[in-house]
Amino acid sequence: MSxxxxxSLLKHLADCHxxxxxxxxxxxxLTDKEQREIxxxxxxxxxxxxxxxxxxxSEKLGVGIATVSRGAKVMQSHDVSALLATHRQDA
Incomplete structure (x- = not known):
């Protein structure tokens, strides 16, 4: 075990079916706030x-524009689009 x-967290999540x-x-x-942020x-x-x-x-979710901009930057830098597309097809 790592x-x-x-x-270790990632392994536990991967083991959840x-x-x-x-x-x-x-x-x-996670706290309720942390769950909402995720x-x-x-x-x-x-x-x-x-x-x-x-x-x-920003308006729809009631979050600051900086929060949305951070999300957009992370999405681009980690190529999250491809991962989300894969999970949408599985759903």
Whole structure:
């Protein structure tokens, strides 16, 4: 087993085969605010994929424009688009 806490977390998430299990794990690990922030980041990715402007996303989600801009930058630098497209096809 890995001694790197982050790698350990990733392994636990990869071992979860049910969204209910992931929900339990996230509830145990993250505050409600942290869970909302992660959910918003994913929603930002999805809305950007649908060519919604950053300003519209900011207004729709009730987050600052800087939050949306950070999400857009991360999305581009990590090629999240391809990963999200794969998961959309699986859903």
């Amino acid at each position: 001694t790197d806490p982050y790698r 049910d969204s209910a299990d992931i929900e339990v794990l996230f509830s145990a690990l 959910a918003n980041r994913i929603r930002i990715f999805d809305l950007l994929e649908h060519n919604i402007t950053q300003r519209e996303i």
